[in-house]
Amino acid sequence: MPTERPVLVAGGGPVGVIAALALARQGIPVRVFEAEARVDDSPRAATTHAATLEMLDELGLVDEVIRRGLIEPKFRIWDRAAREVIAEFDFGLLANDTRFPYVVQCEQHKLANMAIERLRGFAHASVDFCTRVTSLEQFDDRVDVVVEGANGTRKISGCYLVGADGGRSTVRKALGIAFEGYTHPERFLVLTTSFAFDAEYAQCSRNYFSDPDEWCALFKVSGDDGRGLWRVLFPTRVEETDEQALDEVAVQGRLQRFFPKRGPYPVVHRNLYNVHQRVAASFGRGRVFLAGDCAHVNNPLGGLGLNFGIHDAVELSDLLGKVLRGEAAAHSLDQYDRFRRPLNVEYVQQQTIANKKRLEEKNAAARAGNNEALRRTAADPVAHRAYLLRASLIDSVRKRAAAA
Numbered sequence: 126m127p128t129e130r131p132v133l134v135a136g137g138g139p140v141g142v143i144a145a146l147a148l149a150r151q152g153i154p155v156r157v158f159e160a161e162a163r164v165d166d167s168p169r170a171a172t173t174h175a176a177t178l179e180m181l182d183e184l185g186l187v188d189e190v191i192r193r194g195l196i197e198p199k200f201r202i203w204d205r206a207a208r209e210v211i212a213e214f215d216f217g218l219l220a221n222d223t224r225f226p227y228v229v230q231c232e233q234h235k236l237a238n239m240a241i242e243r244l245r246g247f248a249h250a251s252v253d254f255c256t257r258v259t260s261l262e263q264f265d266d267r268v269d270v271v272v273e274g275a276n277g278t279r280k281i282s283g284c285y286l287v288g289a290d291g292g293r294s295t296v297r298k299a300l301g302i303a304f305e306g307y308t309h310p311e312r313f314l315v316l317t318t319s320f321a322f323d324a325e326y327a328q329c330s331r332n333y334f335s336d337p338d339e340w341c342a343l344f345k346v347s348g349d350d351g352r353g354l355w356r357v358l359f360p361t362r363v364e365e366t367d368e369q370a371l372d373e374v375a376v377q378g379r380l381q382r383f384f385p386k387r388g389p390y391p392v393v394h395r396n397l398y399n400v401h402q403r404v405a406a407s408f409g410r411g412r413v414f415l416a417g418d419c420a421h422v423n424n425p426l427g428g429l430g431l432n433f434g435i436h437d438a439v440e441l442s443d444l445l446g447k448v449l450r451g452e453a454a455a456h457s458l459d460q461y462d463r464f465r466r467p468l469n470v471e472y473v474q475q476q477t478i479a480n481k482k483r484l485e486e487k488n489a490a491a492r493a494g495n496n497e498a499l500r501r502t503a504a505d506p507v508a509h510r511a512y513l514l515r516a517s518l519i520d521s522v523r524k525r526a527a528a529a
């Protein structure tokens with residue numbers, strides 16, 4: 126490898142450590158700096174789509190992801206008030222398109238920890254926890270970052286820097302790159318319960334419930350012990366405070382209105398998330414590139430944000446590998462911004478915005494029209510497959526490959 130300086134990665138979330146693993150496997154020295162003491166295990170991404178499973182297979186992670194997650198080929202869209210399935214979609218229809226015609230529900234902290242475990246096997250890779258990147262400076266031949274850790278402040282030089290430090294990214298702000306888009310006035314409340322919805326939802330563990338007053342979503346994840354947990358996601362009311370939304374009586378009321386049952390729900394986690402639709406004005410500048418939530422954020426309806434972030438990590442690592450091995454000129458890295466930014470807008474922003482709009486639609490005629498369109502799509506094998514190719518990000522990967 127012509128470079129002796131490592132690639133630096135700010136952020137040891139799933140995107141940062143997948144980028145690091147993809148680089149380390151090419152023999153490229155890499156150093157990850159993570160501000161926190163450990164991987165964040167709050168309930169966030171779980172849905173891993175086919176296109177991402179194929180990439181994780183290349184990285185040698187897919188068997189463990191499947192073993193520690195749950196395979197689910199279907200998802201359903203319901204009318205909440207009528208308790209009727211509007212449409213059922215089945216990734217099984219993509220059997221000729223992918224080796225993985227399903228999603229795997231595997232929590233993101235498991236994936237990040239798996240990648241970190243693999244990184245430990247490479248002498249040229251390191252992950253420093255409790256180490257925050259605070260500033261950066263670029264030169265013709267390198268990028269320097271200042272990191273703050275338990276032993277004080279250090280300056281570290283690298284050949285390139287991957288900003289994977291999440292939505293509030295220090296790296297993106299240091300570059301002065303705008304985060305264009307908007308933040309929803311409501312927040313999303315995620316309640317995780319050990320109550321087994323399995324009897325009612327045995328046929329499908331990914332469910333979206335459309336409703337003009339309070340839509341919601343219900344998913345099963347395997348949980349750390351593999352025994353299964355269900356997550357129920359609701360929007361908060363705009364005027365509701367954090368305390369009101371998280372209050373035990375309010376939480377139980379929301380769950381009981383959704384699915385009345387005898388006795389209180391055992392709630393093992395309750396979390397509130399701000400919800401944004403934002404894309405960085407550029408995915409890089411000079412020797413610094415943005416990946417994952419640092420570059421784009423979106424609502425979780427469709428389970429696309431982390432999936433696309435992993436695709437960023439894999440593409441960026443491939444491009445950097447070619448440049449560092451002298452197989453491609455440095456300017457070929459421009460492709461990263463040129464292709465990934467529009468792909469994010471077309472596949473992630475557009476789909477997640479449409480998914481939310483459809484679930485919350487208040488106009489009765491528009492709701493009926495949406496429901497009819499969903500039923501027609503699900504009933505027509507050609508339209509059904511086309512819908513799933515887009516929903517699983519296979520289309521975005523194919524579009525990128527065609528442009529190469």
Ligand SMILES: Cc1cc2nc3c(=O)[nH]c(=O)nc-3n(C[C@H](O)[C@H](O)[C@H](O)COP(=O)(O)OP(=O)(O)OC[C@H]3O[C@@H](n4cnc5c(N)ncnc54)[C@H](O)[C@@H]3O)c2cc1C
Nearest residue numbers: 136138140160170171172258291417418428429430431432
């Ligand atoms: C409720 C919910 C459900 C979701 N469901 C899905 C889903 O099913 N599928 C999907 O694809 N996506 C989903 N998402 C989105 C997904 O969680 C994010 O896209 C994902 O976490 C992005 O990973 P990341 O590594 O880019 O950023 P993060 O996970 O935010 O990681 C960034 C890391 O950088 C560290 N950091 C921050 N600043 C610094 C610094 N200055 N120096 C060093 N380290 C720093 C942080 O501590 C953190 O560990 C969901 C999100 C939410 C909120």
